[in-house]
Amino acid sequence: MSQKILIVGGGFAGLWSALGAARVLDNNGGSADVDITLISPEPLLHLRPRLHEQAPHGMTTPLLPVLEAAGVRYLQGSVERIDAGERRVDTVTADGQRQTLNYDRLVLTTGSKLHRPAVPGLEQHAHSVDQLDEAVRLDLHLARLADLPPSAARNTVVIVGGGFTGIEVATEMPERLRKVFGQDARFNVIVVDRGGEIGAELGAGPRPAITQAFRELGVEAVLSTAVTAVDADGVTTSDGQRIEANTVIWTGGMRASALTEQLPAQRDVLGRVRTDRDLRVAGAADVFAAGDVALAQTDDEGNHALMSCQHAIDMGRYAGHNVAADLLGLPTLHYKQPFYVTCLDLGAWGAVYTEGWQREVKMAGADAKALKVKINTQWILPPLASRSATLAAADPQRSVVA
Numbered sequence: 559m560s561q562k563i564l565i566v567g568g569g570f571a572g573l574w575s576a577l578g579a580a581r582v583l584d585n586n587g588g589s590a591d592v593d594i595t596l597i598s599p600e601p602l603l604h605l606r607p608r609l610h611e612q613a614p615h616g617m618t619t620p621l622l623p624v625l626e627a628a629g630v631r632y633l634q635g636s637v638e639r640i641d642a643g644e645r646r647v648d649t650v651t652a653d654g655q656r657q658t659l660n661y662d663r664l665v666l667t668t669g670s671k672l673h674r675p676a677v678p679g680l681e682q683h684a685h686s687v688d689q690l691d692e693a694v695r696l697d698l699h700l701a702r703l704a705d706l707p708p709s710a711a712r713n714t715v716v717i718v719g720g721g722f723t724g725i726e727v728a729t730e731m732p733e734r735l736r737k738v739f740g741q742d743a744r745f746n747v748i749v750v751d752r753g754g755e756i757g758a759e760l761g762a763g764p765r766p767a768i769t770q771a772f773r774e775l776g777v778e779a780v781l782s783t784a785v786t787a788v789d790a791d792g793v794t795t796s797d798g799q800r801i802e803a804n805t806v807i808w809t810g811g812m813r814a815s816a817l818t819e820q821l822p823a824q825r826d827v828l829g830r831v832r833t834d835r836d837l838r839v840a841g842a843a844d845v846f847a848a849g850d851v852a853l854a855q856t857d858d859e860g861n862h863a864l865m866s867c868q869h870a871i872d873m874g875r876y877a878g879h880n881v882a883a884d885l886l887g888l889p890t891l892h893y894k895q896p897f898y899v900t901c902l903d904l905g906a907w908g909a910v911y912t913e914g915w916q917r918e919v920k921m922a923g924a925d926a927k928a929l930k931v932k933i934n935t936q937w938i939l940p941p942l943a944s945r946s947a948t949l950a951a952a953d954p955q956r957s958v959v960a
Contacts, residue, residue: 562595563592563593563594563665563882563885564647564661565596565665565878566598566665566666566668567597567598567667568597568603569603569606569668569669570603570867570871570938571667571848571849571852571874574870575665575875575877575878576594576630577875577949578874578878578879578952579878580630580948580949582883582888583882594630595630595632596625597634597635598621599635600652601621601622601625601634603619605617606690606867607938608934609687609693610727612730612737614687614697615694621940624941627948628945635649637817640666640820640845645661646660647659647661662844662885663845663885664845664881665848665877666818666839666845666846666847667877668815669815670815670851671688671815672811673810675810678786682788684788685699687723687727687807700735700738703804703805709804711791711803713735713743714747714792714801715745715748716748716750716785716792717747718750718810719809720749720750720753720779721759721760721809722759722760722902723809724749724810725749729771729904729906730903731777732775732776732906748777748778750783750784750793753781753782754781754782755781756772760902764902764910764919764922767910767922767923791804812865814831814850815851818831818847823839823841824840825853828853828865831847835855835892836876836891836892837852837873837893838890846881848876849865849873854893856893857895859915863895868898868899872893873895876893876954878952878954899913901929901930903930904927908923908926908927909927909929
């Protein structure tokens with residue numbers, strides 16, 4: 559009977575875990591007695607780093623050609639329950655059938671979702687760009703604004719949260735609104751954030767570029783303020799201010815997939831499971847984790863991976879390598895990703911590119927924007943659907959940043 563590796567999740571970490579595992583098997587005599595299966599709700603990789611852009615419905619790329627080239631089986635469905643003790647998962651397939659899958663080794667890569675706190679009206683009235691369907695709904699909503707009578711509320715967009723995503727949404731919004739209302743239209747784009755500085759978690763390095771972009775694009779920041787209620791016509795803030803707006807976009811923080819709660823492991827405040835240096839889940843010997851579900855140390859300085867495409871891709875390569883190596887009785891590798899960068903999209907103004915955990919600015923404006931476009935349209939895409947290119951790209955010693 560063949561041994562089974564199960565990859566749960568088809569995002570960046572899941573895809574590269576599957577390819578990393580296939581590469582190890584190929585380098586060790588083939589995969590005749592080991593079956594690799596990836597399960598996800600649909601056979602598409604969602605290009606999540608681009609969902610703040612216009613026309614997000616096209617921000618996907620097919621998984622099947624790449625998986626088939628690597629010899630990885632694909633199952634369309636979702637995992638509802640993980641039993642790490644019995645090494646099995648309960649699934650629901652695309653046609654609604656329930657079945658149990660056994661595994662010898664599992665890699666959890668089910669990612670994260672936007673955290674939506676119990677703010678009155680948030681669920682009913684706020685948009686987001688967290689998932690593909692949500693970004694598509696926002697795009698349709700913006701297009702329909704032109705059908706409404708002109709008003710301050712129609713021409714105002716409030717973005718709640720001034721972190722990485724909130725900044726990218728806000729700086730992209732002026733160009734999107736001009737496409738809806740016309741090049742000479744007047745509108746308000748307002749970011750509301752609890753912090754005293756915009757992009758506080760990004761540090762002081764990129765802040766001058768962000769501030770300049772906001773000023774030149776006409777984006778307003780309302781700081782040290784929380785949104786306490788959302789309705790169809792706007793938001794109410796913690797200082798009693800009322801902002802009339804027909805469009806409210808929530809970007810306030812992420813939480814790891816709820817499947818992490820089913821593992822006998824320690825989790826952090828974001829719901830991520832703590833892993834050993836080889837990405838094995840601490841407390842579940844036959845389970846590895848990668849991407850947004852993993853609290854993984856990136857270097858010997860104590861830095862940990864962030865919920866980002868940049869870290870998910872490399873973690874996937876290592877997790878895939880290690881899950882297959884462990885199954886074959888080979889040594890596993892310590893996950894290492896010491897080179898950390900950020901490339902923050904700032905809409906029509908450009909972008910800002912930084913290096914290191916202190917985020918030292920290396921490039922800003924049009925040159926950084928060209929780099930950001932290359933990252934999002936070339937570097938993060940899956941490899942060519944040929945076996946040699948696919949497996950070569952899955953080497954964990956390679957590095958891709960985004």
